[in-house]
Amino acid sequence: MHKFVNAKKMVDRAKLGKYAIAHFNINNLEWTRAILETAQETKTSVILGVSEGAIKYMGGFNTVVAMSLALLNDLNITVPIALHLDHGQSVISCKKALDAGFSSVMFDGSHLNFNENIKGTKEVVMYAKKKNASVEAEAGTIGGEEDGVIGSGEIASEEDCKALAALGIDLLAAGINNIHGKYPPNWDGLKFDVLKNLSVAANKPMVLHGGSGIPKEQVQKAISLGISKINVNTELQEVFAAAIEKYVTSGKLKEDKGFDPRKVFKPGIEAIKLKVKELLTEFGSLGKS
Ligand code: 13P
Numbered sequence: 001m002h003k004f005v006n007a008k009k010m011v012d013r014a015k016l017g018k019y020a021i022a023h024f025n026i027n028n029l030e031w032t033r034a035i036l037e038t039a040q041e042t043k044t045s046v047i048l049g050v051s052e053g054a055i056k057y058m059g060g061f062n063t064v065v066a067m068s069l070a071l072l073n074d075l076n077i078t079v080p081i082a083l084h085l086d087h088g089q090s091v092i093s094c095k096k097a098l099d100a101g102f103s104s105v106m107f108d109g110s111h112l113n114f115n116e117n118i119k120g121t122k123e124v125v126m127y128a129k130k131k132n133a134s135v136e137a138e139a140g141t142i143g144g145e146e147d148g149v150i151g152s153g154e155i156a157s158e159e160d161c162k163a164l165a166a167l168g169i170d171l172l173a174a175g176i177n178n179i180h181g182k183y184p185p186n187w188d189g190l191k192f193d194v195l196k197n198l199s200v201a202a203n204k205p206m207v208l209h210g211g212s213g214i215p216k217e218q219v220q221k222a223i224s225l226g227i228s229k230i231n232v233n234t235e236l237q238e239v240f241a242a243a244i245e246k247y248v249t250s251g252k253l254k255e256d257k258g259f260d261p262r263k264v265f266k267p268g269i270e271a272i273k274l275k276v277k278e279l280l281t282e283f284g285s286l287g288k289s
Contacts, residue, residue: 002072004103007082007134007229008170010045011205014228019284020208020219023047024276025086025233027054030265031240032068033075034272040077044280045289047104049086049231052093053147061100069101079289082134086231087149094124098131106136106173108149118163125168136229137164139198140175142209146233153179155194158201165202171229173207174198176222180210181234190218192225199226207231212238216282223284230283236272243271 007021014021026032026048039046050064058064068083084104085097094105107124109117121137128135139160143153156174164172176198177191190208199206205228211219212235219230247267252258280286 002069002077004069004072004083004101005080006132006170007047007084007104010047010080010082011134011171011228013288014285015205015226017284017288018223019288020223020227020230021045021047021285022276022279022283023049023084023086023207023211023229023231024236025049025051025054025231026064026068027237028058029067029071030269031236031272033071034269035276036068036071036075036077036081038273038276038280039079039081039289040075042277042280043079043287043289044285045080045082046276046280046285047082047084047229049084049233050102051086051147051149051233052089055085055097061096061102065101084134084136087146088124089149091120091123091127095127098128098133102133104134104136104170106138106171108138108173110138110141110154110175114160114163118167121164121169122167129168134170135168136171136173136207137167137169138173138175139164139202142173142175142178142180144180144210146180146209149180153177155191156198158197161198161202165204169204171207172198172202172204173209174202176208178208178210178214181212183210183213190214190222192221195222195225195227205229211235211279219282220284230279232279235279236275239271239275240268243267 140156211230
């Protein structure tokens with residue numbers, strides 16, 4: 001039986017090899033299947049990220065684990081895949097995910113005062129270690145909104161990164177002027193000097209949230225400065241929605257059995273697969289497993 005893996009090994013290798021592991025947020029069975037099939041087809045390790053909002057939408061922690069684990073086995077996915085809680089807002093939420101079978105969690109204590117962030121991260125690391133799961137922490141905040149999680153976009157400090165890294169985490173997300181969702185036209189780009197210093201201070205694989213819509217040159221520069229995991233959600237939602245819009249507006253919905261959900265979703269699924277492959281290539285992880 002195949003199982004989800006702790007993400008530490010894949011991100012450590014990515015840091016050394018100067019590429020980034022893709023974290024793709026999932027929303028339902030079709031999404032999960034499209035990502036897993038592309039990972040297998042291209043022999044690439046990926047991380048399935050699940051936000052608390054998406055978990056609620058799908059029914060709960062156990063449903064998400066049961067569904068994605070069943071796909072891993074039914075589709076015979078042999079490349080290492082991690083199932084990761086994205087932006088866990090509380091210690092309880094992280095523990096629930098780990099108990100249900102997630103192999104990796106993010107404790108996002110960025111909405112707390114720093115002492116509370118440290119305390120929560122420490123507790124999650126201790127719990128996760130017992131289950132051989134990996135832990136991502138957050139310093140500073142990611143701007144914009146991700147499934148109801150709103151951040152002010154506060155740039156992380158070196159001291160905070162060092163303090164979080166010392167707790168035995170495996171990955172560190174730090175605010176470097178990155179934003180969840182679409183980047184505004186007047187966005188002034190990632191703060192590379194900050195990233196460089198934080199990456200040295202933390203000495204951990206760094207995570208770039210808000211991976212959708214960042215110009216390729218900036219993504220690759222960020223990877224060269226220590227980014228080893230890139231989170232993408234909006235971009236897959238956009239291509240999925242655009243493909244389905246095209247299907248509907250072309251009149252196919254009304255043709256023959258065009259209303260069959262398997263037909264309606266098909267172009268969306270194909271669009272996800274294409275975008276996943278394109279991003280794996282951009283992040284340099286294509287074929288790395
Ligand atoms: P985007 O929706 O901007 O791609 O961000 C995803 C993310 O960072 C998930 O944690």
